[in-house]
Amino acid sequence: MTRYSAAEIEARWQDAWDKAGVFRAARDKSKPKYYVLEMFPYPSGRIHMGHVRNYTMGDVIARYKIANGFNVLHPMGWDAFGMPAENAAMASGGHPKDWTYGNIADMRGQMKPLGLSIDWSREFATCDPEYYGQQQALFLDFLDKGLVYRKEAVVNWDPVDMTVLANEQVIDGKGWRSGAEVERRELTQWFFRISDFSGELLEALDGLENWPAKVRTMQENWIGKSRGLQFSFERVDGGQIEVYTTRPDTLLGASFVGISPDHPLARELEAKDPEVAKAVAAMRKGGTTEEAIEKAEKLGHDTGLKVRHPLDPDWELPVWIANFILMDYGTGAIFGVPAHDQRDLDFCRKYDLPVIDTFFALDDPKPVGNEAFVPPKSEKVKWVDHFTGIDVATGQEAIDATIDFAEAQGWGKGVTQYRLRDWGLSRQRYWGCPIPVVHCDACGVVPEKKENLPIRLPDDVSFDVPGNPLDRHPTWRDCACPACGKPARRETDTMDTFVDSSWYFARFTAPRAETPTVMEEAEYWMNVDQYIGGIEHAILHLLYSRFFARAMHICGHLPEKSKEPFDALFTQGMVTHAIYQTRDANGRPVYHYPEEVELRDGKAFLKDGREVEIVPSAKMSKSKMNVVDPINIISSFGADTARWFVLSDSPPERDVEWTASGAEAAFKHLSRVWRIASDAAGSDAPASDADEALAREMHKAIHDVTMGIESFGFNAAIARLYAFTNAIQKSQAGAEAKRAALRVLAQLMSPMTPHLSESVWEMLGGQGLVINAPWPRADEAMLVEESVTMPIQINGKRRAEISVAKDMDKAEVEKLALATDAVQRALDGGSPKKVIVVPGRIVNVVV
RNA sequence: GCGGGCGUGAUGGAAUGGUAGACAUAUCGGACUUAAAAUCCGAAGGGGGAAACCCCGUGUGGGUUCGAGUCCCACCGCCCGCACCA
Numbered sequence: 001m002t003r004y005s006a007a008e009i010e011a012r013w014q015d016a017w018d019k020a021g022v023f024r025a026a027r028d029k030s031k032p033k034y035y036v037l038e039m040f041p042y043p044s045g046r047i048h049m050g051h052v053r054n055y056t057m058g059d060v061i062a063r064y065k066i067a068n069g070f071n072v073l074h075p076m077g078w079d080a081f082g083m084p085a086e087n088a089a090m091a092s093g094g095h096p097k098d099w100t101y102g103n104i105a106d107m108r109g110q111m112k113p114l115g116l117s118i119d120w121s122r123e124f125a126t127c128d129p130e131y132y133g134q135q136q137a138l139f140l141d142f143l144d145k146g147l148v149y150r151k152e153a154v155v156n157w158d159p160v161d162m163t164v165l166a167n168e169q170v171i172d173g174k175g176w177r178s179g180a181e182v183e184r185r186e187l188t189q190w191f192f193r194i195s196d197f198s199g200e201l202l203e204a205l206d207g208l209e210n211w212p213a214k215v216r217t218m219q220e221n222w223i224g225k226s227r228g229l230q231f232s233f234e235r236v237d238g239g240q241i242e243v244y245t246t247r248p249d250t251l252l253g254a255s256f257v258g259i260s261p262d263h264p265l266a267r268e269l270e271a272k273d274p275e276v277a278k279a280v281a282a283m284r285k286g287g288t289t290e291e292a293i294e295k296a297e298k299l300g301h302d303t304g305l306k307v308r309h310p311l312d313p314d315w316e317l318p319v320w321i322a323n324f325i326l327m328d329y330g331t332g333a334i335f336g337v338p339a340h341d342q343r344d345l346d347f348c349r350k351y352d353l354p355v356i357d358t359f360f361a362l363d364d365p366k367p368v369g370n371e372a373f374v375p376p377k378s379e380k381v382k383w384v385d386h387f388t389g390i391d392v393a394t395g396q397e398a399i400d401a402t403i404d405f406a407e408a409q410g411w412g413k414g415v416t417q418y419r420l421r422d423w424g425l426s427r428q429r430y431w432g433c434p435i436p437v438v439h440c441d442a443c444g445v446v447p448e449k450k451e452n453l454p455i456r457l458p459d460d461v462s463f464d465v466p467g468n469p470l471d472r473h474p475t476w477r478d479c480a481c482p483a484c485g486k487p488a489r490r491e492t493d494t495m496d497t498f499v500d501s502s503w504y505f506a507r508f509t510a511p512r513a514e515t516p517t518v519m520e521e522a523e524y525w526m527n528v529d530q531y532i533g534g535i536e537h538a539i540l541h542l543l544y545s546r547f548f549a550r551a552m553h554i555c556g557h558l559p560e561k562s563k564e565p566f567d568a569l570f571t572q573g574m575v576t577h578a579i580y581q582t583r584d585a586n587g588r589p590v591y592h593y594p595e596e597v598e599l600r601d602g603k604a605f606l607k608d609g610r611e612v613e614i615v616p617s618a619k620m621s622k623s624k625m626n627v628v629d630p631i632n633i634i635s636s637f638g639a640d641t642a643r644w645f646v647l648s649d650s651p652p653e654r655d656v657e658w659t660a661s662g663a664e665a666a667f668k669h670l671s672r673v674w675r676i677a678s679d680a681a682g683s684d685a686p687a688s689d690a691d692e693a694l695a696r697e698m699h700k701a702i703h704d705v706t707m708g709i710e711s712f713g714f715n716a717a718i719a720r721l722y723a724f725t726n727a728i729q730k731s732q733a734g735a736e737a738k739r740a741a742l743r744v745l746a747q748l749m750s751p752m753t754p755h756l757s758e759s760v761w762e763m764l765g766g767q768g769l770v771i772n773a774p775w776p777r778a779d780e781a782m783l784v785e786e787s788v789t790m791p792i793q794i795n796g797k798r799r800a801e802i803s804v805a806k807d808m809d810k811a812e813v814e815k816l817a818l819a820t821d822a823v824q825r826a827l828d829g830g831s832p833k834k835v836i837v838v839p840g841r842i843v844n845v846v847v
Numbered sequence: 848g849c850g851g852g853c854g855u856g857a858u859g860g861a862a863u864g865g866u867a868g869a870c871a872u873a874u875c876g877g878a879c880u881u882a883a884a885a886u887c888c889g890a891a892g893g894g895g896g897a898a899a900c901c902c903c904g905u906g907u908g909g910g911u912u913c914g915a916g917u918c919c920c921a922c923c924g925c926c927c928g929c930a931c932c933a
Binding site: 328331344419539790844 | 848
């Protein structure tokens with residue numbers, strides 16, 4: 001008998017699959033297609049357990065679909081542009097390109113041993129000129145269709161490093177390298193018109209039935225549809241201020257009009273009044289994220305201007321500039337109702353403005369103090385002399401009535417607003433896809449000609465000086481204007497890396513094409529039947545991809561059906577691990593790698609005997625030293641063990657805790673399967689009475705495991721496989737019956753542990769490769785037992801059980817049930833009030 | 848605050864409204880062994896009892912039902928997302 005040697009068989013079978021070309025995807029109209037895709041990785045250089053779990057799940061689906069006769073596309077690539085490469089270049093001097101391609105080679109080398117069913121011939125990286133050149137072509141098509149435009153937008157500016165900062169480079173309002181206080185600056189930048197699609201992107205969410213409800217809700221909130229009233233306040237000194245409100249019903253509670261520091265009126269006042277300029281400058285300090293703006297202290301400046309209330313010309317309201325009002329939302333101006341909005345109330349209390357109640361709770365009509373009264377819009381409230389004549393009504397009813405009233409009177413109109421803003425794609429960095437336009441003194445902004453694509457990044461750049469190397473490159477910027485031929489300058493901004501990941505799934509259908517996609521291939525392979533990735537991409541990546549699919553359809557790069565490119569989405573949980581920590585003299589935690597720790601009786605100790613605190617289930621992170629390197633696991637146990645474990649312990653959508661004991665148990669189990677198979681291969685035990693029972697077990701296992709895989713219940717499928725293995729091991733069946741059961745076991749395990757399964761299949765005389773064997777089918781007749789054990793309940797509690805023929809009629813079952821000791825005791829000579837018999841399931845006697 | 852999700856043994860977790868705790872980990876006992884490892888067999892929700900067996904038990908309290916971990920209502924706790932969004 002040979003021992004289970006993962007290293008040996010895994011290399012051998014990967015080689016065999018490679019030689020047989022089993023994962024090469026080619027169009028084949030005679031077969032149904034299936035496109036399974038896991039979110040492609042950023043090439044950091046090391047794979048981690050999260051990757052292993054993500055790709056294993058995709059691999060289970062892919063291999064299962066192959067066995068079910070589908071023509072499967074299962075590709076892999078690299079999300080390869082982005083700041084880490086530039087940061088690495090700044091820190092240690094190399095070139096982002098070398099760093100990135102080196103990392104890709106390393107990671108590919110770490111992934112291949114996992115034995116994934118990937119068609120590596122389709123692999124690409126988004127930093128390949130062949131890929132980003134096609135992305136530039138898409139950009140030009142989008143430009144042509146009016147889906148991209150330029151406008152002024154605010155960026156984070158580091159005044160010491162003289163560079164634009166990404167949000168993640170702003171820490172507590174300061175630049176990450178310089179430590180200087182970040183300012184907001186305006187630059188002219190490119191934008192995708194995603195907000196034109198707000199309504200469509202929102203409505204189409206309803207059709208995404210195989211997406212998690214959670215993700216749909218998150219996108220719904222992000223798009224943020226609201227209906228409100230838009231109208232203008234007349235300024236006492238002439239002119240108007242247009243406002244948008246979702247609570248027009250509270251108009252009588254207004255105590256001021258607020259405008260954003262970026263509002264045109266604020267700009268106008270800023271230019272001529274140094275007081276205003278000073279106040280506005282203070283409001284512009286800090287980062288550009290909404291979070292940063294929110295966390296800033298509330299600041300206001302009274303402009304001295306007054307506006308007239310639309311319902312009462314004698315009622316004048318002051319106009320304030322306030323830092324919590326966003327120019328991007330609505331009209332950049334509001335009216336403040338402190339009684340029914342906490343921000344407005346805080347503002348009014350700070351600057352001593354009046355607070356006017358417009359409605360009260362039905363049961364508690366008390367004036368607002370320091371807490372705004374904001375009941376749900378569906379709750380009925382008592383109104384204070386409302387101008388539309390409303391007395392008791394819900395907020396929503398009052399809002400609708402107010403919009404109708406304003407429209408009838410002609411001073412306002414109902415408007416639907418979306419929170420979703422256009423997608424700014426310009427980045428002032430080197431390691432990204434160059435935006436293919438040219439700036440000409442004579443012609444302005446001119447798109448590059450398609451025949452000049454790709455516009456390649458220059459290789460001769462350095463990162464020893466802050467700022468964008470493209471900007472200070474001696475020659476790269478110089479070019480001829482595509483329109484007039486005179487000397488002109490290239491755009492030096494590159495694209496947001498979210499652009500790269502917004503269409504890679506389409507590119508996989510024709511990865512070497514000279515156009516972004518090939519319609520014939522896209523028609524055949526799209527859509528992605530199953531997309532798998534982390535919940536952290538619930539909003540941006542998935543929303544941008546949905547927009548891109550629509551835009552690509554408009555430009556003729558994707559078929560109509562691909563406007564929603566992902567038919568089904570699955571979001572998997574993280575791989576977590578306990579954190580082991582001790583404390584230093586100041587009580588701060590000191591972390592320890594799992595390898596440095598010994599576990600005894602549920603406690604952990606260092607080598608020197610000191611006890612270690614265990615913090616359970618935290619996301620694996622290098623800084624907390626609670627990482628387990630998949631490479632170490634593969635070299636000590638093999639890929640099949642790693643694959644089996646990441647699927648076995650928790651439902652796939654939940655986090656799974658990596659434990660050394662669990663990994664060892666997985667390995668022990670696979671070794672046991674090997675041993676059982678190897679025993680059965682050499683056995684000549686004659687057929688026996690137990691054969692039939694084992695065959696029944698086998699068909700039940702086929703049924704349950706199939707259901708488990710179909711429903712993403714991988715952990716349940718694995719539990720079932722454990723049980724089936726136990727049944728085979730304990731069975732007294734003959735050699736042939738055992739071998740048949742083990743061949744099926746190999747097939748059922750093959751999506752999770754493909755290498756071991758091939759070996760077991762081979763040992764037991766399976767034909768060809770198990771990857772090419774059709775998925776076993778459960779014989780329905782074998783699933784039903786002739787006799788069943790029926791529990792007997794008395795008043796809903798289980799008290800006894802009887803074994804009866806499967807098809808015994810109800811009256812017969814009832815008679816047997818009533819005759820049991822337990823029931824006789826409970827009846828105590830009386831007769832039951834009621835007897836429920838559910839055939840084949842249960843008997844309940846009510847006494 | 849709003850939206851979503853989740854609360855089951857020591858632990859991870861199973862349970863189309865029908866035997867709660869499958870399967871696995873940790874634990875304990877036994878076999879094999881000079882011994883250990885590996886392997887195999889077995890025990891194990893809590894309480895009571897010599898035993899047959901009985902009582903209690905899926906965060907808490909109610910409800911629907913012959914029957915509720917599962918459905919409904921309220922509450923408590925935890926997790927995630929969003930938010931000065933007008």
